[in-house]
Amino acid sequence: MPELPEVETVRRGLEPAMVGARFSSVEQNRPDLRFPLPERFVERLQGRRIVAFGRRAKYLLADLDDGNVLVMHLGMSGSFRIERSAGAGTPGHFHHPRSSALAHDHIVFNMSNGVRILYNDPRRFGFMLVVPRAELDTHPLFAGMGIEPLGNELDGAVVARLFAGKSAPLKAALLDQRLIAGLGNIYVCEALHRAGLSPRRAAGTLARRNGAPSERAQRLAEVIPQVLNEAVAAGGSTLRDHRQTDGTLGYFQHRFHVYDREGEPCQRPGCRGTIRRIVQSGRSTFFCSVCQK
DNA sequence: AAGCGAACCTGGCTGC
DNA sequence: TGCAGCCAGGTTCGCT
Numbered sequence: 001m002p003e004l005p006e007v008e009t010v011r012r013g014l015e016p017a018m019v020g021a022r023f024s025s026v027e028q029n030r031p032d033l034r035f036p037l038p039e040r041f042v043e044r045l046q047g048r049r050i051v052a053f054g055r056r057a058k059y060l061l062a063d064l065d066d067g068n069v070l071v072m073h074l075g076m077s078g079s080f081r082i083e084r085s086a087g088a089g090t091p092g093h094f095h096h097p098r099s100s101a102l103a104h105d106h107i108v109f110n111m112s113n114g115v116r117i118l119y120n121d122p123r124r125f126g127f128m129l130v131v132p133r134a135e136l137d138t139h140p141l142f143a144g145m146g147i148e149p150l151g152n153e154l155d156g157a158v159v160a161r162l163f164a165g166k167s168a169p170l171k172a173a174l175l176d177q178r179l180i181a182g183l184g185n186i187y188v189c190e191a192l193h194r195a196g197l198s199p200r201r202a203a204g205t206l207a208r209r210n211g212a213p214s215e216r217a218q219r220l221a222e223v224i225p226q227v228l229n230e231a232v233a234a235g236g237s238t239l240r241d242h243r244q245t246d247g248t249l250g251y252f253q254h255r256f257h258v259y260d261r262e263g264e265p266c267q268r269p270g271c272r273g274t275i276r277r278i279v280q281s282g283r284s285t286f287f288c289s290v291c292q293k
Numbered sequence: 294a295a296g297c298g299a300a301c302c303t304g305g306c307t308g309c
Numbered sequence: 310t311g312c313a314g315c316c317a318g319g320t321t322c323g324c325t
Binding site for chain 2: 034075076077104122123124125166167168169172240280281282
């Protein structure tokens, strides 16, 4: 489900409910998600206060007051929803209603501010772990992680360097989280269309030319943050499960130019092409072979 | 070594 | 209506 814009949407929804609050109680309804949950997961969270709530690529990071970080990944079908109890605002009288439990509500955080935060994940490709903040950067999950596409690091020169010498298709290189971390199938397809680049082109063909990053690399570096920022502003894309934490839908899917639009006319002004679907490394790619070269 | 396909899971949709 | 088959926003593993 969630690529960077969806995860950022979730982060923004959860932040005000989480930062400053403590975990009053945590319900763990099964031993594992994608991986076994950490030893004593519930005990390690209960009583802790959340001091910051951030994101790195597609990971949510809740900094706890004991120096640990609760790391959460939503996999393909993970989502959070927030329920506010009637007692919110009057400390000591929350009732955290249990009546609303749905199938696949695997983890529930009952917060000291009266908010109930439920993690639902039918496919269980998501996972949670607890890592000391000081060890986060060297943790296997994060050590080899690529650059943050909404940070300041992304520009044509960086793209050229990252892709230099790669024979893999651009599509695969953009999905490789060790290069740029946070893009997924939707936004890779959309970015490539905006940049006018074929998903089948070898990534290495964007490398530097005569000491300067190629025009193509610069265009790609420009459109990636553009499409991600527009998607964040739209609350992400709702294909099936993604919701903002208050239940409202994302609406960026209405602005897709290629994703899931096989057979439709290309929307690029003046282009007479038709959106095609091909399969690359086992995943659907949508693109216009007329204007994407 | 890089790159590709399969695997991990459940559910929704399509077509027979 | 029923059921088989296919597909899905991610990541990792293992083979070539």
